[in-house]
Amino acid sequence: MGAPTGEQAVTLPVLVIGAGLAGTVAAARLQARGVPVRVLADRPGATLLHGGGWQLGPDALRESHPAAEAALDDALDFVRIGLESLALTEGLFDLPDVEGARRACELAPATHAVVDGFGKGHAVADLSPLGHPFAAMQGRGTVVTVEWPPYPDVFGRSFAAMAHRLEADPTEPARLIEALKRALKGTRHDALLLPPVLGISRTEALRRQVAAALGIPVGEALDALPSTPGFRLHAALTAWLNAARVPMQTARVASISLDPLGVQVGDLLVPARAIVLATGRYLTGGLTMHPAVREPLADLPLTPSVPTNPLWHARTDGPYDGRVFETGVGHDPGFRALGLDGRPVHPHVYAVGDLLGGGDTLTQASASGMCIASAWVAATTIADGFATGEKT
Amino acid sequence: MGVLSGPWTWKRFRSFAYLAIAFNRRQARRLFLGRKDDGGVERFLENFAAEGMAPLSAGETELIFSLSKCTYCGICEAVCPLPVDRWPAFSRALEHARFAAEDLPPSCPPECRQCETLCPTGVPLREIPAFVRRSGAARRA
Ligand SMILES: Cc1cc2nc3c(=O)[nH]c(=O)nc-3n(C[C@H](O)[C@H](O)[C@H](O)COP(=O)(O)OP(=O)(O)OC[C@H]3O[C@@H](n4cnc5c(N)ncnc54)[C@H](O)[C@@H]3O)c2cc1C
Numbered sequence: 001m002g003a004p005t006g007e008q009a010v011t012l013p014v015l016v017i018g019a020g021l022a023g024t025v026a027a028a029r030l031q032a033r034g035v036p037v038r039v040l041a042d043r044p045g046a047t048l049l050h051g052g053g054w055q056l057g058p059d060a061l062r063e064s065h066p067a068a069e070a071a072l073d074d075a076l077d078f079v080r081i082g083l084e085s086l087a088l089t090e091g092l093f094d095l096p097d098v099e100g101a102r103r104a105c106e107l108a109p110a111t112h113a114v115v116d117g118f119g120k121g122h123a124v125a126d127l128s129p130l131g132h133p134f135a136a137m138q139g140r141g142t143v144v145t146v147e148w149p150p151y152p153d154v155f156g157r158s159f160a161a162m163a164h165r166l167e168a169d170p171t172e173p174a175r176l177i178e179a180l181k182r183a184l185k186g187t188r189h190d191a192l193l194l195p196p197v198l199g200i201s202r203t204e205a206l207r208r209q210v211a212a213a214l215g216i217p218v219g220e221a222l223d224a225l226p227s228t229p230g231f232r233l234h235a236a237l238t239a240w241l242n243a244a245r246v247p248m249q250t251a252r253v254a255s256i257s258l259d260p261l262g263v264q265v266g267d268l269l270v271p272a273r274a275i276v277l278a279t280g281r282y283l284t285g286g287l288t289m290h291p292a293v294r295e296p297l298a299d300l301p302l303t304p305s306v307p308t309n310p311l312w313h314a315r316t317d318g319p320y321d322g323r324v325f326e327t328g329v330g331h332d333p334g335f336r337a338l339g340l341d342g343r344p345v346h347p348h349v350y351a352v353g354d355l356l357g358g359g360d361t362l363t364q365a366s367a368s369g370m371c372i373a374s375a376w377v378a379a380t381t382i383a384d385g386f387a388t389g390e391k392t
Numbered sequence: 393m394g395v396l397s398g399p400w401t402w403k404r405f406r407s408f409a410y411l412a413i414a415f416n417r418r419q420a421r422r423l424f425l426g427r428k429d430d431g432g433v434e435r436f437l438e439n440f441a442a443e444g445m446a447p448l449s450a451g452e453t454e455l456i457f458s459l460s461k462c463t464y465c466g467i468c469e470a471v472c473p474l475p476v477d478r479w480p481a482f483s484r485a486l487e488h489a490r491f492a493a494e495d496l497p498p499s500c501p502p503e504c505r506q507c508e509t510l511c512p513t514g515v516p517l518r519e520i521p522a523f524v525r526r527s528g529a530a531r532r533a
């Protein structure tokens with residue numbers, strides 16, 4: 001089919017569409033393997049909403065994507081090493097517990113992972129006017145009221161807003177520490193559990209600073225949207241692409257062309273050696289619901305992919321057809337996108353991440369493990385093809 | 393065809409007959425008397441404009457559609473440097489536009505695009521204040 005041939009094909013970059021978790025992992029992996037790559041994306045997607053409880057372990061969705069499961073460990077190692085090489089992401093995958101040790105959050109229902117690390121003698125900070133993290137509702141620890149932030153109108157909107165503020169204003173950490181000292185005065189606690197307010201890209205440094213000032217270990221719990229871990233993940237992925245010097249362009253792709261292979265941006269057809277679709281699901285327009293459920297860039301056929309876990313079915317009862325939320329683009333073992341005949345639409349067009357469907361119908365997402373593994377496999381398939389001088 | 397399927401009761405038949413008569417009368421007036429507009433739009437506005445059902449331009453219809461993509465994730469609010477209280481909610485609640493007009497931020501720093509660049513669904517947030525003020529003013533008038 002219409003892949004560019006000869007020398008031209010070798011110099012053309014692989015175009016990754018989407019800069020969420022899946023697109024970033026694919027691009028970083030291609031770059032690491034020496035394959036020329038470019039990322040085109042118009043905004044952050046579901047990745048910015050990531051709740052921080054990493055869904056990496058075996059679960060229902062794995063059964064619909066066995067190729068991802070086989071590669072998961074290698075893919076995770078790649079991402080851990082990639083992200084942890086940037087000092088700013090220390091502690092991203094695992095929540096720090098009170099001793100400062102990492103707790104793996106595989107399949108963690110978020111907050112529990114941290115709270116389990118606590119004894120009963122800890123304090124849970126209630127930051128007025130937003131209150132305390134979920135942890136306090138579990139009846140562990142003693143809730144202490146902290147008079148911070150001092151400007152509720154501006155950044156008392158959410159813990160995520162506080163986290164931004166704490167990082168942006170160099171005088172703010174001292175104010176938080178003062179408020180915490182006042183709140184804890186005359187009490188004895190083994191440790192302190194905070195809502196997720198400790199910055200976006202300097203979390204570990206801030207946590208140490210607060211712990212040193214208070215003289216007790218400090219941990220953080222998760223909370224709802226807007227998600228501080230989501231902001232942290234987005235910041236870390238962007239930093240990873242920058243550090244790896246992957247060229248990135250802010251653009252909305254209108255469609256992809258199979259012959260010649262390329263992506264349409266405005267009036268321009270940008271030619272590609274291969275295309276990785278990492279466009280997410282309904283949230284980002286990777287799939288559209290109006291006027292019909294379809295994949296808008298290449299009109300790829302969708303497979304319902306109904307997970308076997310009965311929990312998912314229970315959730316999809318009601319006025320909506322659950323399949324709408326579970327459906328996605330089909331793929332071969334190398335994560336090439338499948339066409340109507342069940343064969344790849346093109347030898348060099350791949351689909352990864354949330355676009356593949358399955359997973360959690362409530363968040364309309366495939367979850368982290370799936371995104372990371374599919375992107376890693378697709379990039380590896382492409383790079384192996386490059387290495388053997390594959391021609392089509 | 394949904395409209396024509398189902399049992400043909402007398403009541404249903406009568407409604408369709410009235411509809412046909414009204415339609416034909418209107419066409420006849422247009423054809424023979426040259427009356428293009430018998431004031432239906434004005435009468436509609438008299439009755440319903442106060443409830444916010446004012447006509448929208450094609451551009452405004454498009455804008456409203458993109459505003460309705462808001463998922464209430466709160467990202468825009470978390471990154472906005474202005475002292476504004478819960479303003480992403482307004483992107484959906486069009487019927488509250490009248491009240492929203494007073495609460496919205498005075499104006500954004502011209503170089504700031506924080507909320508728009510981070511909104512995961514691409515809501516054109518910076519256009520909301522102007523639109524709400526426009527429609528809010530139209531409704532008070
Ligand atoms: C509320 C919420 C909470 C979640 N919590 C968790 C959790 O706790 N644990 C967990 O493991 N998973 C969680 N997930 C799931 C996880 O966040 C997603 O599976 C993952 O982030 C999806 O990554 P992605 O790269 O496939 O898609 P996205 O992050 O959505 O990225 C899609 C990208 O494609 C781009 N794009 C789309 N169309 C175009 C186009 N035409 N042109 C250019 N660019 C385009 C977008 O701009 C964006 O950059 C959650 C999801 C949601 C929504």
Ligand code: SF4
Nearest residue numbers: 462463465466468511
């Ligand atoms: S960031 Fe976008 S989707 Fe989220 S609340 Fe704001 S307008 Fe709505």
Ligand code: SF4
Nearest residue numbers: 472500504505506507
């Ligand atoms: S553009 Fe305006 S509303 Fe958006 S973040 Fe900036 S100041 Fe706030």
